[in-house]
Amino acid sequence: MKLLEKITLGTEILQNAIAMAPMTRSRANSEGVVSDLTALYYAQRAGAGLLITEAINISEQALGSPLTPGLYSQDQIDAWKKVTKSVHDKGGVIYAQLWHTGRVGHSADKKGNLPVAPSAIGIKGQQHFTSQGMKDYETPQELTTTEIRQIVKDYGKAARNAIEAGFDGIELHAAFGYLPNQFLSESANLRTDEYGGSIENRNRFVLEVMQELVDVTGRDKVGIKLSPTVYYNNIENSDPVAQFNPLIEALNELPLAYIHLMNGLFPLDNYPHYPKNALETFGSISKHMVIANGGFNKDSGEGELGKGIAKIISYGSLFLANPDLPERFKLNAELNVPDGATMYGGGEKGYTDYPFLKD
Template sequence: MKLLNEVVLGNQTLKNAIAMAPMTRSRANSEGVVQDLTVLYYTQRVSTGLIITEAINISEQAIGSPYTPGLYNQAQIEAWKKVTQSVHDKGGVIYAQLWHTGRVGHSVDKNGNLPVAPSAIGIQGQQHFTSQGMKDYETPRELTNQEIKQIVKDYGQAAKHAIEAGFDGIELHAAFGYLPNQFLSESANNRTDEYGGSVENRNRFVLEVMQELVNASGSDKVGIKLSPTIYYNNIENNDPESQFKPLIEALNELPLAYIHLMNAMFPLDNYPHYPKNVIETFGRVSNHLVIANAGYTKESGEAELEKGIAKIISFGSPFVSNPDLPERFEQDAELNQPDPATMYGGGEKGYTDYPFLEN
């Protein structure tokens, strides 16, 4: 089974071709510091080739949801050190996913400050989970050119902190409608400066951040997660191929570890111009190792690897409820089903208490 074969990622050899996809679990404290339960949670999942952490806020401004962790102060770095140390002690490899939520947040969890975004365009038709319940989105404040350049630096600083905390690498969360994805989309970005108005200008922010992350952490240690055909959080592209192919070509020029591509996840009936097969359409353009994500089972993941474009498959929700997912694949064992009620927030229930296979 290809899923269980070793894979070379950057300068490391992963024990299998299975990655744990990044998953927000909202179990940090109110200061964005991860707790000892989080050390246990990641250590339980160490039989996977690559762990990618939950999204981690690069700054206070980046925060979108309560109880999400950060990497912008020393207490947060020290807490993550316990996670990386424990994962490394058990022979695992762990990347930190870096997050700025942009307009996907609410002032009630941002000390009264409005969320910031490429343009003052709010999300319609959805609500946001806040510490005071579900709320309509506000119209975000448009970032100045100077503020954008500061955010690029904030990403670099967070990457340095991630390396200090012992992570093997960094993933930029540029998917699912968060700040980098907002820059990439005409529906969220109508800027007229160097960061908007053309394909090249919309791609500029992501490329500047990626260069900054490489400068901060070194070659072959940086990946990026993209979702070219996901319209959640009001992200729409007139033509995803003409936006994302040049982006992926430009990423080919950087010494990256991988690109992580998400399949559509939501029906594309209203988007007939969107490409149907993300891995074939966009994965083929990349010279970097491709990680394929979203909706895979053992069988479909194996079939994807057989096609030869993706070299690793990442699994999200299966890892919520199956800490030993690779062993379950190997033994053709049944999977535990995740409980949606305990996905976000709370303690050990639905976090560290899913059963392992009995030997």
């Protein structure tokens, strides 16, 4: 079974072709510092070929949701050191997912500051989870060109901190409607400077950040997560193929470890012009290793690897609920069912207490 075979990713040999997809668990403290429980949570899942952490804020400005961790203070870095050590002690490989939420946040959790975004367009038809309950989205502050350049540098600083914390690599979160995805979208980016107004200009921010991350970490240590057909968080494009093909071709020119493609998990009835299978449409033009994500189980994951486009499958909620997922796949064992109520926030319940097969 390909899922259980060793595979080389950049400079690492992974013990299998199964990745844990990044998952926000909102269990850091109010300073964005993760606890020893987080070290245990990741160590429990170190049987994955590759662990990708929950999204980690690159700066105070980047924060969108309460109790999400950061990588911009020394306390945060020191806490992540314990996580990477606990994973490495078990022979695992762990990448840090870097996050700037852009307009997907609220002043209630940003010390009164409005969220920032490519353009002053708020998200409509959805609400945001805040420490004061669900709230309507605000109109974000449009970023100046100088501020955009500062954010690119903030990504570089966070990448440097991630390396100091012992991570094996970095993944840029450019999916699901967060800041990089906002730049890529015609509905969120109405800029008329070099960061908007044309396909090339909308791609510029992501490519500048990726170049910065490569400059900091060196070759084969940077990946990117993209979701070209996900319209959640009011992300729309009149022609996703026209927007994302040139981006993927430009990424082909950088010495990356992988691209992580998320298939659309939402119905496309109102988007008949969107490609039905993001993995086939976009994965087939990538020269990098492709990690496929989105709704896979063991059989469909194995089937996807058989198509020859993706080399690794990432599992989100199944890995959340099954710390020994690769072992369960190997033995065709039953799977624990993820509990939606304990996904975000709280303590060990629904975090570190999912049973192992041998419990």
